[in-house]
Amino acid sequence: MEGRRLLKILEKLDPGIILFDDNLSVKYINRVILLTFSEFSKEELFTSDIMGLHDVKAQNKIKAMLRLMKDSSRPVPFSFKRISAHNKDHYLFIKLIPLLSNNNDENLNCMLVYDITPYITNQEQTFIKIPVTLGKEIYLIDPVEILYIKAENVYSKIYTIDGEYLCDFSLLFLEERLPTEYFYRIHRSYIINLTKIEKVIKDGQSYLLQLQGCDVSLPISRSKVADFSKKIGLK
Missing domain, CATH: 2.40.50.1020 (LytTr DNA-binding domain)
Structure with missing residues (x-):
């Protein structure tokens, strides 16, 4: 199986990072997110909440992941998501991480995003994995x-x-x-x-x-x- 190879792919990729609050509003992103979602402007990425890029099915999965994330006794596994926008498919591995602040005045959460699209599809968007x-x-x-x-x-x-x-x-x-x-x-x-x-x-x-x-x-x-x-x- 290709399980080990998948881990090697994730290890060599720079993750996209999104910090968002409990209302799902995006607060910070890194440059990898801008490159991954180049079809969106920086303003678009900040003005929509993190659900704005997902269809209803993916939104329900992310909501379930968010509930798990808030339960510190349960680890949150990687989840696979597909995002389609502007006639382009993105295939992503996502992990959610709760963050702690010094004074607890703002609840921030972290989403790590690994874009594996180039590893599983070719230029015609046909699956190779x-x-x-x-x-x-x-x-x-x-x-x-x-x-x-x-x-x-x-x-x-x-x-x-x-x-x-x-x-x-x-x-x-x-x-x-x-x-x-x-x-x-x-x-x-x-x-x-x-x-x-x-x-x-x-x-x-x-x-x-x-x-x-x-x-x-x-x-x-x-x-x-x-x-x-x-x-x-x-x-």
Whole structure:
């Protein structure tokens, strides 16, 4: 797995730093934040609260992190976030840290922001690594390791030879950002790695796929059969 490599990436990156109060108003930022969010002006970054850059789903996650941060008995783990603005995606690892002042006249909090966008996407915004979670750990998976991906409500599960992992992205989001020469959506609930196909099984009017190292047979939607057959050279 790429867990160790992820830590090495974080170690060599200069973190962006945001100091904000309990009302979520931004008080201080460092230059890394200005460079990371270059599509925003300095004034924009200061006039909005820290939720202003996030969609509703990410806001709810950050609010949960803030609640954990205030509980000094519980460590706050790194959290992965995607921010989309001006037709540009940022993929960030974020850690929140409570701060103490000498006279307690102002409650400030610190957000460390690590921009790993260049390490997981190319210039076309296609994934070269995919962030996933297993328990409390975050890993980066190489797409070539993937057997298939299954929809899991607004999230997805990624299956490899080593096991299954939760991904924060929807199946549609992944479909749009995985290389189409290797990945194909066979069903509203499944994307498969074409290089992992071991057998195509016809069962009456239905078609099933068996993948290398996988005991599960995956269904191909009837509406996809013709296009899929052409894709893999059966027609």
